[in-house]
Amino acid sequence: MKINSTQVLYFTLSAYFNIDLFTYLIFFIIMSLYLIIVGSNVMLIVVISVNRSLHEPMYLFLCSLFVNELYGSSGLFPFLLIQIFSDVHTVSAPLCFLQIFCIYTYGSVEFTNLAVMSYDRYLAICYPLQYNILMTSNKVVFLICIIWLSSTLFISVTLSLSASLQLCGNIINKVYCDNHSIIKLACYDTKVNDIYEYVAGSFTICVPVFVILFTYVQILKVCFSGSKQTRQKAVSTCTPHLASLLNFSFGVCFEVLQSRFNMNSVPNMFRIFLSLYFLTCQPLFNPVLYGLNMSKIRQLCKSLLLSFAGKCGVQHEGKQIMN
DSSP states (O other): OOBOGGGOOEEEETTOOOOGGGHHHHHHHHHHHHHHHHHHHHHHHHHHHHOGGGOSHHHHHHHHHHHHHHHHHHTTHHHHHHHHTOSSOEEEHHHHHHHHHHHHHHHHHHHHHHHHHHHHHHHHHHOTTTHHHHSOHHHHHHHHHHHHHHHHHHHHHHHHHHHTSOBSOOEESSSSOOHHHHHTTBSSOOHHHHHHHHHHHIIIIIHHHHHHHHHHHHHHHHHHHSOHHHHHHHHHHHHHHHHHHHHHHHHHHHHHHHHHSOOTTSOHHHHHHHHTHHHHHHHHHHHHHHHHHOHHHHHHHHHHHHHHHHHHHHHHHHHHHHO
16 A cells, blocks of 8 residues: 655654663763763864954865764764654654755764865865965855755755655664665656756766866875975865865775665674764764874863863862862
């Protein structure tokens, strides 16, 4: 019997398994990871926002990246924390589509943001004398708007197509909602959805990857023909970016493969870990990659933490004197 999409009031997430003995341990681990992600990314956003010396294109694009890490992890972690203590792992249809929107826009923004950052490094290394003319404050604002608005537009169309489908089931074999899993539940042919997914994927993944490859080929040309100082500058600014890109690409590749192919031969626990990889490790790694590797940010983070620790110490001493 065909079931209209409006009649599907909830989806069941079937990838969860019995973890009664380790429920509190897993809850503690996930909560700790989420708090670390929120704390580290918020600290870097604050450091970049309040220090005028960091109001440069490179750091503003980084700030956009850290905001995206918060956004993506917030679309997953609170949901997981609730589901861990649920006996029946169900989610309402509107909340499921909202989570898909958050996770998909997170992935699209991540790739586009990394592409814009590579373009910024390309201008800084290949055209250092013209950099301030080529990368103006208005252009920075324009690029950040493109990063977020283009991703929002593409994913909104994706969701509107999926929400209009007639579904013949409501079981999603994952620990969170996934658009392709919903498409597979459709009662009839989904060529329009599949074609649009490929088109949107080419714009949100292939185009940013092409931009990144093009810019790094140009950077490598300059490095091989340039001075030692130019090579050192390229290595110091491009290494965190490349590490971040490779880390995120690995997680996304596995998620795409898992959605498109039968992965029943892979252990369930391992599939769950890898499906959560790009939503967990990227928000954890980026603050470390950029916070520890970029001297300006590292020094300002240290001074912020020391200032905070000093204020806490003064307040503690004041309370002891009053007592």
